[in-house]
Amino acid sequence: MSVILKLTRAGPLTSIQDLGRFGMLRHGISASGPMDRAAYVSAGQLAGGGQGGVEFTTAGVEITIAYGRCRVGFTGGNFVGRVNDQALAWPGAAELGTGDRLAITPGAWGNYGYLRFDGDIDAQSMMGSIATSSRAGLGGLAGRALQVGDVIELSGSGAEPIVPAARERADGPIRIIWGIHADFFSQELRLKFLDASFAVSSRLDRMGVRLDDNDKVFADASNLSLVSDAIVPGDIQILGDGTPIVLMRDHQPTGGYPRIASVITADLDRFAQLRPGSAVAFRPVTVEHAHALLRGSKT
Amino acid sequence: MRFGTTLTDVANRAAIVLAAMLDNAPIPGVVEIMPNLVSVLLRYDPLLASPSVIQGELRLRLFGLAGAGREPRRWTIPVVFDGPDLAETAEALCMSTEAFITAHNAAPLRVLATGFAPGFVYCGLHNGLILPRRTVVRPSVPAGSVLFAAGQTAITATEMPTGWHVIGRTAFSNFDPAGHPPTLIGSGDLIAFEIAR
Numbered sequence: 001m002s003v004i005l006k007l008t009r010a011g012p013l014t015s016i017q018d019l020g021r022f023g024m025l026r027h028g029i030s031a032s033g034p035m036d037r038a039a040y041v042s043a044g045q046l047a048g049g050g051q052g053g054v055e056f057t058t059a060g061v062e063i064t065i066a067y068g069r070c071r072v073g074f075t076g077g078n079f080v081g082r083v084n085d086q087a088l089a090w091p092g093a094a095e096l097g098t099g100d101r102l103a104i105t106p107g108a109w110g111n112y113g114y115l116r117f118d119g120d121i122d123a124q125s126m127m128g129s130i131a132t133s134s135r136a137g138l139g140g141l142a143g144r145a146l147q148v149g150d151v152i153e154l155s156g157s158g159a160e161p162i163v164p165a166a167r168e169r170a171d172g173p174i175r176i177i178w179g180i181h182a183d184f185f186s187q188e189l190r191l192k193f194l195d196a197s198f199a200v201s202s203r204l205d206r207m208g209v210r211l212d213d214n215d216k217v218f219a220d221a222s223n224l225s226l227v228s229d230a231i232v233p234g235d236i237q238i239l240g241d242g243t244p245i246v247l248m249r250d251h252q253p254t255g256g257y258p259r260i261a262s263v264i265t266a267d268l269d270r271f272a273q274l275r276p277g278s279a280v281a282f283r284p285v286t287v288e289h290a291h292a293l294l295r296g297s298k299t
Numbered sequence: 300m301r302f303g304t305t306l307t308d309v310a311n312r313a314a315i316v317l318a319a320m321l322d323n324a325p326i327p328g329v330v331e332i333m334p335n336l337v338s339v340l341l342r343y344d345p346l347l348a349s350p351s352v353i354q355g356e357l358r359l360r361l362f363g364l365a366g367a368g369r370e371p372r373r374w375t376i377p378v379v380f381d382g383p384d385l386a387e388t389a390e391a392l393c394m395s396t397e398a399f400i401t402a403h404n405a406a407p408l409r410v411l412a413t414g415f416a417p418g419f420v421y422c423g424l425h426n427g428l429i430l431p432r433r434t435v436v437r438p439s440v441p442a443g444s445v446l447f448a449a450g451q452t453a454i455t456a457t458e459m460p461t462g463w464h465v466i467g468r469t470a471f472s473n474f475d476p477a478g479h480p481p482t483l484i485g486s487g488d489l490i491a492f493e494i495a496r
Binding site: 023024025026027028029126127136138180207226227228229230232244253287288290291294295 | 301303304306330331332333334335336337338340342345347349350412413414415416417418419431456457472476477480481482485486
């Protein structure tokens with residue numbers, strides 16, 4: 001199978017992703033990978049997923065099939081999909097042939113959506129992954145975000161598509177475990193952190209999501225000078241000016257600002273989908289509880 | 300696993316030795332080992348290993364930490380000492396530029412940590428050559444910049460902003476995205492700086 005897709009509309013943060021480039025922190029490279037991992041996997045099941053997928057944002061995306069036939073699976077936040085102006089069920093899948101145009105526009109909620117295909121995206125694997133790292137300029141097409149006019153080739157054939165388990169949209173507090181520097185904050189401040197209501201600011205990208213600290217929890221945070229440590233996605237770092245930032249998939253590999261907590265893996269996808277202005281409250285859980293949530297043995 | 304909250308020689312050496320030991324005798328379920336300045340990150344897959352098992356395995360390895368460690372690899376890095384902050388740096392240390400370069404290159408430095416950016420290395424600790432960072436951050440310095448601050452010399456392998464003093468440049472590149480591995484210099488290696496000819 002050989003399929004040629006052409007990008008006819010793309011937002012500035014549209015990128016090729018796969019599950020990520022792990023084990024490269026010591027070389028100065030964070031893993032990247034989908035902002036909503038579960039949605040990426042689910043879109044792959046709908047497509048009968050080959051290697052890689054296209055992550056898009058609320059700016060939407062449009063692709064035209066220049067040559068060939070393929071099956072596309074799509075999910076993520078809430079979006080509206082159309083093939084040649086005919087509305088599609090979201091999430092879902094569609095068969096596309098030469099000349100077909102798939103257009104995605106934003107819907108009611110969410111920041112990120114995914115297109116996966118039944119063939120492999122033809123991109124050069126770097127350190128075992130084709131995921132685009134906006135920070136390191138690696139992966140995807142020439143290490144950059146996708147642009148209008150880009151051509152994506154698919155090769156090989158995927159697996160049988162399967163209908164993924166319905167993904168319920170959870171709400172409620174974002175669960176955290178205390179971070180590597182939690183003990184540098186006073187007990188009083190830690191309690192305030194849990195009581196406070198934060199909001200997702202408009203300053204968010206694949207590297208991190210800055211929060212508005214409406215209750216001024218960290219307004220008086222002293223600028224601690226710390227020895228730098230490796231970062232993992234979900235770490236909540238308090239910048240020198242008191243701004244909390246949740247570090248995401250394209251995070252800096254190491255950081256020297258104090259990290260009070262980390263969003264648990266089971267809640268990181270949901271957090272990534274919160275739009276600017278969304279209220280955020282945090283609730284602590286134990287590491288064991290976080291693992292149980294990840295295994296799906298607790299909700 | 301943290302060995303201190305400030306950068307000390309002892310804590311740095313412990314972190315490097317533990318990471319090397321974990322590289323050589325991996326704990327099942329641990330998917331990434333990252334030596335930092337005074338700590339080691341162990342990233343594990345909770346579906347493959349439990350924290351208590353990993354803690355137990357770590358305890359066993361810590362028992363043999365003293366006396367462990369590998370023979371360090373040695374590198375010679377040729378540097379053109381013509382950075383925009385070189386004269387100011389020497390002056391702040393009450394030395395002539397020539398004397399600063401001689402003192403800077405006098406003894407090999409240990410790589411204290413990597414990972415700040417692709418191919419970036421921190422080397423230290425300079426004996427007596429201690430200067431705080433600049434008050435003004437330079438928005439961009441090129442790959443191969445040789446930086447100096449806080450008793451350390453760092454080498455960049457990508458373009459980046461920095462608040463360190465730029466004392467020179469090197470043609471040596473510690474980052475090749477297509478390489479296996481993509482960087483050559485690791486924590487614990489010894490680096491001798493020399494004047495590029």
